[in-house]
Amino acid sequence: MVRPSGNRIVIYFAGVTLSVRNAAAAAALGAALCAALSGCGGGGAASGAAGQARLGTPAAPPAASSPASPPAAAPPASAAVGHGPGKAPTLAPGPNGLTPVFERARQRTEKTVALTFDADMTADQGPRAAAGERFDNPGLISTLKALGVPSTVFMTGRWAEEYPDQAKAIGTDPVFEVANHSYSHHAFTSPCYGLPALDGAAARADVDRAFAAFRKAGAVNTVPYFRFPGGCHDERALRALAGSGVTAVQWDVVSGDAFAKDPDAVAAQVLAGVKPGSVVVMHCTRSAAPVTEEAVRKIVPELRKRGYRFVKVSELVGT
């Protein structure tokens, strides 16, 4: 998604806002990002192009590609719903039974923050993985464990199929909870960064298929939370998932880790954005987010110094 903004061109990509000074660079970058985002994975070309751009300051959570953007305040939490072996709270359905959307905790006095990591892999990226591209990031997972940071991993079903041992390890470790980022990483509303679109019936099936992939891999600490690929959703998408029991989870802090090369910049953006009850979106895929682990090493001690406690999304939803 590219649009002019003053004398700059602003590009919205996977929750990251990039801006460049001329249209030619914007076109090249946009094309590269769209190509990469057909997998949200990112190849070398995209990384190179992204390197030409300057990271901008995202103004708002992405979602709103339609009039049905979620309300600012989350609806009240409903009774805990079992999914994995534990119980995870969900939100009550929205108007007309729509899938509820969560962005940030209603309780905003306690200094809690949830780091979330999207494990992206698109249904057609198997050949790229076979050729050596790494959509996983075991170093990041190890660091989160070593630092004792409870985290929520929004995993695609395709990722769980590609890395079943890691999916099981994450999904059986009490430090983590596994949430759903679709099976295919296709778009639940269109346009969405050039991702192929699913229709309503396929959308629900895609979510179910991801949960099935988690079960098959042996990931048991699953929670009934769903993150739309690219964050893109509208009322139709929320209606398509009504009845699935999931709460859609967006975020209020964009880390800017996609295609970032400077961990300090990612850390600075997160530290500037975090507020009590925030949800931070990051990625767990080396090919598209190579400096995330390093950024986390900077973010975690600093937020702790500021008095923050790291929690999983389920703890925020329940408050």
Ligand SMILES: [Zn+2]
């Ligand atoms: Zn994603």
